[in-house]
Amino acid sequence: MNGFSPKITRRHFGALLAGSAFTLAAPAILRADTGPRLVVIGGGFGGASAARFARINYPDVNVTLIEPYDSFVTCPYGNLILGGRRELPQITHSYDGLRARGVDIVQNWAKDIDPVAKQVTLADDTQVAYDKLIVSPGIGLRWDAIEGYDEAASEIFPHAWMGGDGSQISILRRQLEELPEGGVVGLAIPPNPFRCPPGPYERISMIAHHLKQHNPRAKILAFDAKDGFSKQGLFQEGWEELYGDLIEWIPASEDGTIVAVDPQEKVFISEFGERHKVDVGNVIPPQYAAAIARDTGLADESGWVPVDPLTFAAGTAPDIHVIGDANIGAPMPKSGYVANSTAKQAVASAIADLRGESPPQNPVYFNTCYSHVGEEYGISVAAIFRLDDDGEIAATPDSGGVSPSGPLSEQAHNRRREAEYADAWYDSITTDMFS
Amino acid sequence: MSLLSQALRGGALALLLGAFAPVGAAQAEEIRTPMIAQGCAGCHGQSGAGMGAAPRIAGYGRDAFIATWEAFRDDERPATIMNRIAPGYTDEEVAELADYFSQLR
Structure with a gap:
């Protein structure tokens, strides 16, 4: 049901509206035809939030969302599929809610941007004109970074780090179910910066949760290209208490960096040449901004896009605002919540500029990242970001931070509440994107 | 833009959307x-x-909202996460939040 079929739907109102109550209304009235044109590339946490926010707050603005897939599979909560606690349909979201709000959904790839003519070129060479463009394309995987790890290899060693059509997370789930008794699950975890800093460690937790119930003699070897990670103390405390020696985390300083893989032999090869045989391998490769951001020159030599922290306008093109994982937003993490939060400031700034007004001043960008460590065991990190005196993004002092540490005997209530709050977050934020 | 479309965007569309969303929302x-x-x-x-x-x-009362926020900020109220979030906002921002949420029903 989730798949890419390149077809232009933006003038096919009849098809858009089929099956909804709106079929009785004349379709053209659902959207203004004379207002400014806001075009959004990418229908994920940044792009869907931007499109919805724009329709609610600026009803005179025409909003077009260009997205290659017909529905969105979230990366957040994908790890719960591995833990056996969610199924794919529960993390798959339709664009029908945005259509009902009058967002023009164009199911296609954006392959080029002309910042002078102000138009986006689609895969079939159709042009989409814009007055303001929001680019929220997410990440690209660096297929050149780990020797032997290419797109074909990801069918054997799935990355499961982009939602796509849901096939990657489904492959990994199936492999875990078929893991031989006492088998080895290897993970290769990338250096910073990458999408969802706590994600690999929640993944380790959810895989352990599955194995503890179904394959308790199995082992997880988590090879990391770093020596530290998000919420490290809390994760390791939880792993020790819930999973004992089922999990082994190997940091970069202990030769944890995986530089090559041999998918046929099912081997990970470390920086110092150690060959590690695994039964299931999850390779999360190094990342950069998605192709549309790199191919058009929006990204700099780092592979990510520099932006104005107040408006998210790209340094190279003032009418293009780049949000979500593709931009350089540090110290903000590449998280869904940050994409959602900054999407609103980017849209408000873009519309203000069209009206000859100033962007909203003194923005507050909000983030909370919840992670599930086990059943009824959630942890979080929160931060409130602002612009400092130099106009750079900075965490607000003396606020935010991680959940309190401590043994489950003392923290059971907090851990259970945070697991419940994580579920509330998922439902709330996806409502804020798609309803 | 036609008068009809203006009217519809202003009113009838809200009604149509209302059919899909809870009345409160x-x-x-x-x-x-x-x-x-x-x-x-x-x-x-x-x-x-x-x-x-x-x-x-x-629908939280304005004063109660501010008092609750201050209790979170000062760690005087049991919390899992709001005690970490509350110190990140200024008094003026909390007042704006209180004004807004107290207006909602």
């Missing part, structure tokens, strides 16, 4: 959400309507 959207309150929607639901375990904050 449809009403709430008529009160413009200030930017400072946008972050709240990531957990507390649309217009503070609550979501699962995250409590409803729409």
Whole structure:
């Protein structure tokens, strides 16, 4: 049901509206035809939030969302599929809610941007004109970074780090179910910066949760290209208490960096040449901004896009605002919540500029990242970001931070509440994107 | 733009959308959400309507909202996460949040 079929739907109102109550209304009235044109590339946490926010707050603005897939599979909560606690349909979201709000959904790839003519070129060479463009394309995987790890290899060693059509997370789930008794699950975890800093460690937790119930003699070897990670103390405390020696985390300083893989032999090869045989391998490769951001020159030599922290306008093109994982937003993490939060400031700034007004001043960008460590065991990190005196993004002092540490005997209530709050977050934020 | 489309965008569309959304949410959207309150929607639901375990904050009395916020900020109220979030906002911002959420029903 989730798949890419390149077809232009933006003038096919009849098809858009089929099956909804709106079929009785004349379709053209659902959207203004004379207002400014806001075009959004990418229908994920940044792009869907931007499109919805724009329709609610600026009803005179025409909003077009260009997205290659017909529905969105979230990366957040994908790890719960591995833990056996969610199924794919529960993390798959339709664009029908945005259509009902009058967002023009164009199911296609954006392959080029002309910042002078102000138009986006689609895969079939159709042009989409814009007055303001929001680019929220997410990440690209660096297929050149780990020797032997290419797109074909990801069918054997799935990355499961982009939602796509849901096939990657489904492959990994199936492999875990078929893991031989006492088998080895290897993970290769990338250096910073990458999408969802706590994600690999929640993944380790959810895989352990599955194995503890179904394959308790199995082992997880988590090879990391770093020596530290998000919420490290809390994760390791939880792993020790819930999973004992089922999990082994190997940091970069202990030769944890995986530089090559041999998918046929099912081997990970470390920086110092150690060959590690695994039964299931999850390779999360190094990342950069998605192709549309790199191919058009929006990204700099780092592979990510520099932006104005107040408006998210790209340094190279003032009418293009780049949000979500593709931009350089540090110290903000590449998280869904940050994409959602900054999407609103980017849209408000873009519309203000069209009206000859100033962007909203003194923005507050909000983030909370919840992670599930086990059943009824959630942890979080929160931060409130602002612009400092130099106009750079900075965490607000003396606020935010991680959940309190401590043994489950003392923290059971907090851990259970945070697991419940994580579920509330998922439902709330996806409502804020798609309803 | 035709008069019909203006009228529809102003009123009838809201009614149509209202058929899909809870009445409270449809009403709430008529009160413009200030930017400072946008972050709240990531957990507390649309217009503070609550979501699962995250409590409803729409309709919270203005003074009670501020008092609760201050109790979180000073760690004087049991909390898992709001005691970490509350210190990140200024008194003026908390007042703006209180004004907004207290207007909602």
